[in-house]
Amino acid sequence: MTKNSRAIPVAELVQQARAGQPRAVARLISLVEDRSPSLREVSAALAPLTGRAHIVGITGSPGVGKSTSTSALVAALRAQGRRVGVLAVDPTSPFSGGALLGDRVRMQDHALDDGVFIRSMASRGHLGGLSATAPQALRVLDAAGCDVVLVETVGVGQSEVEIAGLADTTLVLLAPGMGDGIQAAKAGILEIGDVFVVNKADRDGAQSTRRELRSVIGMTDRPDGAWKPPILLTTATSGAGVDEVVEAIEEHRRHLDESGELTRRRLARVRREIEALALTEVRSRFAHLSGDARLDTLAAEVLDGRTDPFAAADTLVETL
Amino acid sequence: MTKNSRAIPVAELVQQARAGQPRAVARLISLVEDRSPSLREVSAALAPLTGRAHIVGITGSPGVGKSTSTSALVAALRAQGRRVGVLAVDPTSPFSGGALLGDRVRMQDHALDDGVFIRSMASRGHLGGLSATAPQALRVLDAAGCDVVLVETVGVGQSEVEIAGLADTTLVLLAPGMGDGIQAAKAGILEIGDVFVVNKADRDGAQSTRRELRSVIGMTDRPDGAWKPPILLTTATSGAGVDEVVEAIEEHRRHLDESGELTRRRLARVRREIEALALTEVRSRFAHLSGDARLDTLAAEVLDGRTDPFAAADTLVETL
Numbered sequence: 152m153t154k155n156s157r158a159i160p161v162a163e164l165v166q167q168a169r170a171g172q173p174r175a176v177a178r179l180i181s182l183v184e185d186r187s188p189s190l191r192e193v194s195a196a197l198a199p200l201t202g203r204a205h206i207v208g209i210t211g212s213p214g215v216g217k218s219t220s221t222s223a224l225v226a227a228l229r230a231q232g233r234r235v236g237v238l239a240v241d242p243t244s245p246f247s248g249g250a251l252l253g254d255r256v257r258m259q260d261h262a263l264d265d266g267v268f269i270r271s272m273a274s275r276g277h278l279g280g281l282s283a284t285a286p287q288a289l290r291v292l293d294a295a296g297c298d299v300v301l302v303e304t305v306g307v308g309q310s311e312v313e314i315a316g317l318a319d320t321t322l323v324l325l326a327p328g329m330g331d332g333i334q335a336a337k338a339g340i341l342e343i344g345d346v347f348v349v350n351k352a353d354r355d356g357a358q359s360t361r362r363e364l365r366s367v368i369g370m371t372d373r374p375d376g377a378w379k380p381p382i383l384l385t386t387a388t389s390g391a392g393v394d395e396v397v398e399a400i401e402e403h404r405r406h407l408d409e410s411g412e413l414t415r416r417r418l419a420r421v422r423r424e425i426e427a428l429a430l431t432e433v434r435s436r437f438a439h440l441s442g443d444a445r446l447d448t449l450a451a452e453v454l455d456g457r458t459d460p461f462a463a464a465d466t467l468v469e470t471l
Numbered sequence: 472m473t474k475n476s477r478a479i480p481v482a483e484l485v486q487q488a489r490a491g492q493p494r495a496v497a498r499l500i501s502l503v504e505d506r507s508p509s510l511r512e513v514s515a516a517l518a519p520l521t522g523r524a525h526i527v528g529i530t531g532s533p534g535v536g537k538s539t540s541t542s543a544l545v546a547a548l549r550a551q552g553r554r555v556g557v558l559a560v561d562p563t564s565p566f567s568g569g570a571l572l573g574d575r576v577r578m579q580d581h582a583l584d585d586g587v588f589i590r591s592m593a594s595r596g597h598l599g600g601l602s603a604t605a606p607q608a609l610r611v612l613d614a615a616g617c618d619v620v621l622v623e624t625v626g627v628g629q630s631e632v633e634i635a636g637l638a639d640t641t642l643v644l645l646a647p648g649m650g651d652g653i654q655a656a657k658a659g660i661l662e663i664g665d666v667f668v669v670n671k672a673d674r675d676g677a678q679s680t681r682r683e684l685r686s687v688i689g690m691t692d693r694p695d696g697a698w699k700p701p702i703l704l705t706t707a708t709s710g711a712g713v714d715e716v717v718e719a720i721e722e723h724r725r726h727l728d729e730s731g732e733l734t735r736r737r738l739a740r741v742r743r744e745i746e747a748l749a750l751t752e753v754r755s756r757f758a759h760l761s762g763d764a765r766l767d768t769l770a771a772e773v774l775d776g777r778t779d780p781f782a783a784a785d786t787l788v789e790t791l
Binding site for chain 1: 510511514515517518519520521522606607734737738741742744745746748749750751752753754757766767769770771773774775776777778779780781782783784785787788791
C-alpha cells in the first residue's frame with residue numbers, strides 16, 4: 152500500500168543491499184519482478200554495481216537432488232567466506248516471493264546466515280517469462296555483493312536451456328539409473344553443461360552413468376584449448392565430493408576469464424536481454440494501441456479491402 | 472530460379488487465380504508462404520478481393536476422421552456447386568507445398584476437380600509460425616473465389632485453438648469412445664466449437680458421446696440470442712449426415728451475419744494479424760540491428776555498467 156503511495160527510496164535500498172541487508176535485497180527483487188514504476192530507476196542504480204558475481208546455473212531432471220546439491224554448494228562456498236545468492240526459479244508456479252518453497256527445507260539451513268540471499272521466483276504469469284525477470288533479479292544479487300549466484304530450476308522443462316542462457320557456468324546434475332544419460336542427450340543439456348555432476352554417487356550405477364556420460368561427451372568435437380567439461384561424483388546429502396565441484400566451478404571461471412569467453416558469453420546474454428526488453432516494450436505499446444482507435448481503424452480498413460495487413464502492420468510500426 | 476531472377480507478374484497471377492487456375496493459386500500461396508520479396512505486392516493486390524469466403528476450421532483429436540470428414544464436406548459442397556478451398560496445416564512438419572500429404576489419400580478424389588483448391592502447409596520453420604502464414608494463404612484462397620475454405624490441422628497440438636482463431640466457423644470433431652469428451656474439455660475445444668460432429672456414428676457409443684457432450688455444453692451460460700452449438704452425427708466414410716453438417720455450417724454463417732458477430736470476429740482476427748505482422752517486422756529489424764554495431768555497442772555499455780538494460784532497450788526501440 153505505502154509501496155505505491157510514496158516514492159521508493161531506491162538509492163537507499165541499494166545502499167542497504169550492498170551493506171548486506173536481506174530485506175533490502177528482497178525489496179529490490181520484488182521491485183524488478185513486479186515491474187514496479189521504479190523499475191527503471193532501480194535498473195539504472197544497479198548498473199554500475201554489476202558484473203562481479205559469478206552466475207552458476209544448476210539444472211537436471213527432477214529427482215537428481217538439485218535442491219540438496221544447491222544447499223551443499225552454498226555450505227561449501229560459505230565455508231570459503233564467499234557471499235552467496237540463490238535464485239530458485241519455478242517455471243510452473245504462479246507464486247513468487249521471499250518465502251521458501253515447501254520442498255526446499257534444506258535451504259533453511261542457510262536462512263539465518265546473512266552471507267546468503269535466497270530467493271524463489273515464479274516465471275509463470277510474468278510478462279516475458281523467465282527470460283525477462285530472472286536477469287533483473289540476478290542483477291540485484293550481483294549488485295548486492297554476491298560473489299557467486301546459484302540459479303536453480305525447481306521442476307522440469309525447457310527452462311533448463313533458458314537457465315544456461317543466464318549463467319556463466321552451467322552445472323548439469325544427473326543421478327545413477329533413471330536413464331538420465333539418454334534423457335540428458337534428448338533434452339540437449341549435454342551441450343549446455345560446463346560441469347557435470349553425478350549425484351547420489353553412493354548408489355549403484357554411479358560409475359557406469361559417469362562412463363556413459365563420458366563416452367557421449369567425448370564424441371563432441373572441440374577446438375584446441377576448449378574447455379573439457381569434467382564429470383564429478385557427489386553425495387550431496389553427506390557433502391562428499393562437493394568441494395571438488397566448487398573447485399571445478401572456479402576452474403571454469405578462470406578458463407572463461409583467460410579465454411575471453413566470459414566477455415563473449417556475457418555480451419551475448421546482454422544482447423538477448425536488451426532485445427527481449429525492447430520486444431516487450433514494443434508489445435506493450437501495441438497493447439496500448441489496441442485500446443486506441445488506431446488499430447481498430449486499420450483493422451476495419453483491411454476488412455473493407457481498402458488496405459492489406461502488411462501495409463497496416465507497417466503503419467502500426469511507424470506509429471511507435 | 473527464374474522465380475527470383477525476373478519480376479513476378481503479380482497482377483497476372485491474381486487474374487489467373489480468379490479465373491480458377493490452380494497453378495496460379497498455388498504460386499500465390501508459395502509467394503506469401505516463402506515471404507517472397509513480392510509478398511507485399513501480392514498482399515496489396517489481394518486486399519480488394521477478399522472477405523467473401525466463409526472460413527471453416529476443422530479440428531479434433533487424431534483418429535476422429537478429420538481428413539475423411541474434410542473430404543466428405545468437400546464433396547457435399549461441390550454437389551451444391553460451391554467453389555471450395557482446403558488448407559491442411561501440419562504444425563509438426565517442415566515440409567510444405569502443393570503435394571498432398573501421404574495420409575490424405577482421400578483428398579485425391581478432388582485433385583482433378585477444378586472447383587477445389589487443395590493446399591498443405593507446414594507451420595514449423597516458418598517465421599511467426601502458423602499465425603503468420605496461414606492468414607495469408609487464406610487470403611489467396613478467398614481472393615481466388617472460393618465460397619468456402621476448410622482449414623484442417625493435420626496432427627495434434629495447440630494449433631487447434633489457433634485454427635479457431637483463423638475461422639469464422641469452427642467444427643469440432645469427436646468419435647465414440649476414445650474418452651474424447653474429457654479430452655475435449657481439457658483441450659479447451661468445447662469453448663471454440665460452433666458445430667460439434669460425432670463422427671464414426673456407426674460405432675457403439677456414438678449416442679452416449681453425443682449425450683455426454685450435450686450435458687457438458689449445456690452447462691455453459693449463454694446470453695439470449697446466442698448461438699447454440701448443434702451436435703451432429705456423421706459417418707464420413709459413407710457420407711451419412713454430412714449434408715446436415717453443411718447445413719449447420721450455413722446456419723451458423725447466417726447467425727454470424729445477422730448478429731453482427733461475423734464482423735466482430737473478423738475485426739478481432741485482422742487486429743491480431745496486424746499486430747503479429749508488426750511484431751514480426753520489429754523482430755526482424757532487431758535481428759538486422761544484431762548484425763549492426765549498434766546493439767553490440769549497447770551490450771558493451773551495459774556490461775561496463777555505463778548504462779542499464781532498460782535504458783539500452785529504450786534506445787533500441789527508438790532506433791526503429
